[in-house]
Amino acid sequence: MNTILKFSKLILILFLGLFFSLTVKAQNYSDAYVNYMSGLENYVQNDLYGKVSEVLYDVEDAPSKEDFISFVKEIQKEMNQFHLDNAGDLMEDEKSEAASFTHTMLVQLGELYLDRAQEMEVEDRLIFLKEYLSETNLDQEIKSLTDDLARSLMMAMHSAMKIPFGMPNDDIAVQIQSISGNQGELLAASNILNDMLMLSGSYEDSEMAVSDFSKNYTNSTHLANLKEGLVSLEKLKTGSVVEDFSFVNLEGEKVNLSDYKDKVIYLDLWASWCGPCINTFKTKTPDFEKQLREHEDIVLMYVSVDDQQAPWKNYLDKNPMRGVHAYAGQGFEADIMKYFKVWGIPRYLIIGKDNKLFNANAPRPGDEAVAALLEAKGE
Incomplete structure (x- = not known):
């Protein structure tokens, strides 16, 4: 069958x-x-x-x-x-x-x-x-x-x-x-x-x-x-300036990638319906966040592509996480998903300072990702 x-x-x-x-x-x-x-x-x-x-x-x-x-x-x-x-x-x-x-x-x-x-x-x-x-x-x-x-x-x-x-x-x-x-x-x-x-x-x-x-x-x-x-x-291409995408944060305010151009961004594309995304949040993300807590010039940005805002907000209300939380919506039809040719989530990217692309297919949260982020900031 x-x-x-x-x-x-x-x-x-x-x-x-x-x-x-x-x-x-x-x-x-x-x-x-x-x-x-x-x-x-x-x-x-x-x-x-x-x-x-x-x-x-x-x-x-x-x-x-x-x-x-x-x-x-x-x-x-x-x-x-x-x-x-x-x-x-x-x-x-x-x-x-x-x-x-x-x-x-x-x-x-x-x-x-x-x-x-x-x-x-x-x-x-x-x-x-x-x-x-x-x-x-x-x-x-x-x-x-x-x-x-x-x-x-x-x-x-x-x-x-x-x-x-x-x-x-x-x-x-x-x-x-x-x-x-x-x-x-x-x-x-x-x-x-x-x-x-x-x-x-x-x-x-x-x-x-x-x-x-x-x-x-x-x-x-x-x-x-x-x-x-x-x-x-x-x-x-590595080093290309990434388009300045706009999102909405939990307070309903506009958030742009360029707002963090003086930082290294670890971009996590996810959705509340994505099992592997949620599993990573529960098993890998807590330690990952702790490892990066002292690096103020590295920002963890979690961008949801849920079709509706309610599931996104409900998940984060029950499972609060550090970092920047933003909503893109539209699932795989979201502009950022098409831009980065995302066919599956979770998907991770590293955007360096001045919004220059460092890694369009970055490692998942863990030691390898920490090393890549430190490399992106020149350490």
């Missing part, structure tokens, strides 16, 4: 993301493209979902990898035929985007199989993924990476290696380095782009990764996507 729900969620997220994009940028899309995607959505909901459920979930055991790949190749034929029948009036960039959307769906189908076939050992799972990309010709067809496509490829890679997605793990990069040819190139580019999307490291880390990729794959068609990704991260 959980896997069925996962399939529904994957397709829902895919289409919600797409149609949110269409709504926001409606002026950039033709009516033909909107109709095309509506037709594809109808196919997924009324045809594909039932077929996938029958093959993967309405059976006691997962099908063999050969049978599932054969099944997906039939689905691929249907999607290709849909494209031939409906893409004639699309502009060239819309055709490319439609193809990327189809590629993303096919990659997600492969990831669903890996999720269903939990009994498979990692070695066999990796073999399946390589064969899947080869048999569906995705490793040849994918010439340009969208954010969703790169993320889906990395979700599949994580699933193949039974590593939770979103958890930093060098094993993924090491495994990708062992894969040659088009697949190695595709997965390496996807890994770099996904790291940029999730801000797994610093701007400098991404810059070095793109540089290494360009040396290994000089003529790669994915270089354009990676360079675009780097441009989107330029504001997060």
